[in-house]
Amino acid sequence: MRPLLGEEEALAAAEAVRSGWVAQGPRVREFEEAFAASVGASHGVAVSSCTTGLHLAVHVLGIGPGDEVVVPSLSFIATANSVRYTGATPVFADVEPGTGNLSASTVEPVLTGRTRAVMVVHQAGVPADVDAIKALCAPRGIAVIEDAACAAGSTYKGAPVGTNAVLAAWSFHPRKLLTTGEGGMVTTDDPEWAARLRRLREHGMNFSAADRHNGGSAVIEQYLETAFNYRMTDIQAAVGLVQLSKLDAIIARRRELAARYHEVLAGLGLETVRDPEHGTTNYQSFWVWLPEGAPDRREVLAGLAERGVSARRGIMASHLEPAYSGHGSAELPVTEAFTARTLILPLFHDMTESEQDQVVSALSATLHTSRLTVRG
Ligand SMILES: *Cc1c(COP(=O)(O)O)cnc(C)c1O
Numbered sequence: 001m002r003p004l005l006g007e008e009e010a011l012a013a014a015e016a017v018r019s020g021w022v023a024q025g026p027r028v029r030e031f032e033e034a035f036a037a038s039v040g041a042s043h044g045v046a047v048s049s050c051t052t053g054l055h056l057a058v059h060v061l062g063i064g065p066g067d068e069v070v071v072p073s074l075s076f077i078a079t080a081n082s083v084r085y086t087g088a089t090p091v092f093a094d095v096e097p098g099t100g101n102l103s104a105s106t107v108e109p110v111l112t113g114r115t116r117a118v119m120v121v122h123q124a125g126v127p128a129d130v131d132a133i134k135a136l137c138a139p140r141g142i143a144v145i146e147d148a149a150c151a152a153g154s155t156y157k158g159a160p161v162g163t164n165a166v167l168a169a170w171s172f173h174p175r176k177l178l179t180t181g182e183g184g185m186v187t188t189d190d191p192e193w194a195a196r197l198r199r200l201r202e203h204g205m206n207f208s209a210a211d212r213h214n215g216g217s218a219v220i221e222q223y224l225e226t227a228f229n230y231r232m233t234d235i236q237a238a239v240g241l242v243q244l245s246k247l248d249a250i251i252a253r254r255r256e257l258a259a260r261y262h263e264v265l266a267g268l269g270l271e272t273v274r275d276p277e278h279g280t281t282n283y284q285s286f287w288v289w290l291p292e293g294a295p296d297r298r299e300v301l302a303g304l305a306e307r308g309v310s311a312r313r314g315i316m317a318s319h320l321e322p323a324y325s326g327h328g329s330a331e332l333p334v335t336e337a338f339t340a341r342t343l344i345l346p347l348f349h350d351m352t353e354s355e356q357d358q359v360v361s362a363l364s365a366t367l368h369t370s371r372l373t374v375r376g
Pocket residue numbers: 049050051052075076078079121123147149150170171172173183184
């Protein structure tokens with residue numbers, strides 16, 4: 001991944017600096033409104049990262065010690081960690097091999113009387129079938145939170161991912177499609193949650209610093225509950241506003257490059273990430289499954305690196321990390337196969353077709369040579 005950043009972002013950041021208002025202020029408010037509208041949500045609450053946004057989403061539901069939240073292990077570790085921050089227990093569920101996402105049938109077996117929420121991840125930008133999971137959870141009074149870190153601009157049943165989300169959290173880390181350096185957002189249609197999320201990200205204050213500044217007369221704020229400092233800065237929001245205006249073009253280019261990958265990789269017999277039946281992916285990550293009999297992903301990554309191609313391991317499995325040793329979980333066979341056998345190939349806005357061809361020939365050469373070695 002290479003973020004698409006230009007002069008416009010640099011100028012917008014400079015303007016925020018020159019304005020003298022650099023912490024959370026008018027640009028954050030403007031970015032919240034524009035971003036929420038773009039994902040079909042009524043309210044956006046900007047935060048310092050998707051991780052802190054997920055933490056607030058779990059917290060605002062009143063979830064804590066003794067409660068369980070179902071999460072995929074096959075995700076960036078922040079998904080599971082955000083549950084632990086509240087004292088609740090993340091419970092790992094397996095994923096579907098075609099999408100890398102939770103589904104109603106992988107979630108159902110791990111629900112217990114203590115399950116308070118399911119955190120569905122739209123992994124690598126591929127939309128999860130949220131309606132089916134909501135249909136499973138609603139009669140049991142279980143909330144569905146969406147980890148939409150990767151999914152800005154992906155679609156589900158013809159609408160942007162985020163439309164009708166109970167609570168969704170987004171990331172603006174440079175590894176995602178839109179970046180503010182670091183940053184995140186929580187979106188929701190519920191005005192009361194939105195108001196509380198605004199307080200929770202800002203020390204529990206009943207008047208934000210920006211509101212006090214604009215209020216004119218002296219306002220003495222109150223601190224209504226113990227909360228956090230999870231604010232975004234106006235410098236970040238200024239960059240985010242410019243980035244948001246490029247989202248459609250970014251996705252169009254990624255989908256064009258992905259279509260080309262599909263065409264050329266089919267010849268190598270590789271299974272790749274694709275649009276699921278119920279939506280479209282923004283191709284935040286382009287993953288491929290290594291074929292049967294292919295060598296270890298480490299060996300393939302090394303072979304690619306030797307040929308000047310910087311690929312990455314596939315999506316991690318949180319339950320295999322030391323931070324979760326002894327945590328315990330159901331069997332997660334698809335998750336373990338997925339993490340062991342997938343790689344993420346380079347895909348970025350300015351990538352040329354000849355760079356893409358270089359990736360494909362490096363991959364082909366690596367698989368071919370290693371196979372010869374393996375077969376001896
Ligand atoms: C990147 C990512 C996060 C964390 O986002 P930050 O903004 O870096 O905190 C959480 N969940 C998933 C699925 C991610 O890909």
